[in-house]
Amino acid sequence: ALLIGGVSFDEQDKKLERGADVLIATPGRLLDHRERGKLLLNGVEILVIDEADRMLDMGFIPDIERICEMIPFTRQTLFFSATMPPEITKLTEKFLHAPVRVEVSKAASAATNIIQRLVKSGSKPWDKRETLRNLIKAEDAELKNAIIFCNRKIEVSELFRSLLKHDFDAGALHGDMDQRARMQMLANFRDGKLRYLVASDVAARGLDIPDVSHVFNYDVPIHAEDYVHRIGRTGRAGRSGKSFTIATKSDTKYIDAIERLIGNKIEWHDGDLSTVVASESGDDDAPRRGRGAPRRAGRKDDGKERGARRGASSSPLS
Numbered sequence: 001a002l003l004i005g006g007v008s009f010d011e012q013d014k015k016l017e018r019g020a021d022v023l024i025a026t027p028g029r030l031l032d033h034r035e036r037g038k039l040l041l042n043g044v045e046i047l048v049i050d051e052a053d054r055m056l057d058m059g060f061i062p063d064i065e066r067i068c069e070m071i072p073f074t075r076q077t078l079f080f081s082a083t084m085p086p087e088i089t090k091l092t093e094k095f096l097h098a099p100v101r102v103e104v105s106k107a108a109s110a111a112t113n114i115i116q117r118l119v120k121s122g123s124k125p126w127d128k129r130e131t132l133r134n135l136i137k138a139e140d141a142e143l144k145n146a147i148i149f150c151n152r153k154i155e156v157s158e159l160f161r162s163l164l165k166h167d168f169d170a171g172a173l174h175g176d177m178d179q180r181a182r183m184q185m186l187a188n189f190r191d192g193k194l195r196y197l198v199a200s201d202v203a204a205r206g207l208d209i210p211d212v213s214h215v216f217n218y219d220v221p222i223h224a225e226d227y228v229h230r231i232g233r234t235g236r237a238g239r240s241g242k243s244f245t246i247a248t249k250s251d252t253k254y255i256d257a258i259e260r261l262i263g264n265k266i267e268w269h270d271g272d273l274s275t276v277v278a279s280e281s282g283d284d285d286a287p288r289r290g291r292g293a294p295r296r297a298g299r300k301d302d303g304k305e306r307g308a309r310r311g312a313s314s315s316p317l318s
Helices: 009-018 027-035 052-057 061-070 086-095 125-138 153-165 179-190 224-231 249-262 304-314
Strands: 046-049 076-079 114-120 146-150 170-173 196-200 214-217 241-247
Touching: 009 027, 027 061, 046 061, 052 061, 052 086, 061 086, 076 086, 114 125, 125 153, 125 214, 125 241, 146 153, 153 170, 153 196, 170 179, 214 224, 224 241, 224 249, 241 249
Parallel strands: 046 076, 114 241, 146 196, 146 214, 170 196, 214 241
Antiparallel strands: none
């Protein structure tokens, strides 16, 4: 039986009433059924925790802890994770007893049919957004669709809003979306209703979209393995693909780690970071104050308000 959020409880209740040998569930929906008295977990023999690093990023670990307390201690636990940062290692110590570790060889290289380029940018968010827009416009003739990766959920939201403001038909995919909204967004992208999909690494895990022409890394990934996972979204099934990674001067250590992992230097698209020119423009998405708009408080021309504030600050403490 499959238990996920964003779907009616009634149909899931019917499946549970019939009984199930294997239960696939998101943590929150599993606990919902348990608290409604629809589910008994005292007969569980095997617990599989899949994509543990994604669970950690999405804040599901407290729910996993609760579930572990509800099922027999004698169970066998299988713990899967695409990456093993220190936080995940600590979780294995908490959930597993004398575990055997099996590590699949890392994907240390990208497909040869993917053209990879680094693109210099200033460090300000509006510099990177402008760089991305210029890249998209330059690639327009060959660009069928693209996934744009950000490191954090907040950057996904900000970049998504910026692209919409500049008339790009974009959608967003991040870990806080419910299952129904996620499925609808993916369907729109697959069907060509959206040309650009802005996503975090966590939200894009497990995506199966066979024909993506471009990948743009708005942020250089912190973990080098994520770079290989990201650009692997294009160039599938023998097709050619392109990936562009926007880099600032603060990203050099991450670029070095990526190049060590893949065993190759990545070419720069139009000059390296030594040729970055300081930005002369401001925030492209900031609201602009038009002529005749009210001035901000505290900036009166006659100086009275500023003077009053200085006087108040210089008075002795009582």
